[in-house]
Amino acid sequence: MIQWIKDNKFSSYVLFFIAFTLSFISIILSIYISMGSEAENIPIMLKKEGAPAYAIFGIVLVFIILSVIMQLFVGASITHFFVKFLFRIPLQFSLFYRVYLIFTSFLALSIIWQLFMFRDTSNIFFILANPFLLSGLFALFILLKRMANLSWKKPLLFTIFSLFVYLAFTFLGGCVFDEEYIM
DSSP states (O other): OHHHHHHOTTHHHHHHHHHHHHHHHHHHHHHHHHHGGGGGHHHHHHHHHOHHHHHHHHHHHHHHHHHHHHHHHHHHHHHHHIIIIISOOOOOHHHHHHHHHHHHHHHHHHHHHHHHHSSSOOOHHHHHTOHHHHHHHHHHHHHHHHHHTOOSHHHHHHHHHHHHHHHHHHHHHHOOOOHHHHO
């Protein structure tokens, strides 16, 4: 598997397709679940309003698709900057981009898991016990360690940094800081 990621010229395309699809599904599910009972009105609105409603719906889908593509490329560039200059892990962008796509796929799966399993419960212990998040962090550590041929310290530090960034974005994006969310 690691050799396929390193040498195969089509691995970037396959990993991009998987990461894009999973990220797109997680965003659509997040929007659908947050809409609640209002989601039932979408087919009625499309049927009643006609072409303008389809146009607005299409524009929203295009913005979601563009945001996923932007997340995959800009997120990889910013994260590679951290890897290269802050953590001093010597890894080419093309190899790191493949590692990032795998990690993003696991993050999208962890969001889907969180939406289905613990939709109404926002507890830090449920977030940390997410099997896809833990698997993604483990894959990130192993792939960084093997791709860069380093000892375990720098990849482990970056993996812990990634966990804290994920938790920070989860707290900032998912709630207002109150006792119910933390405990």
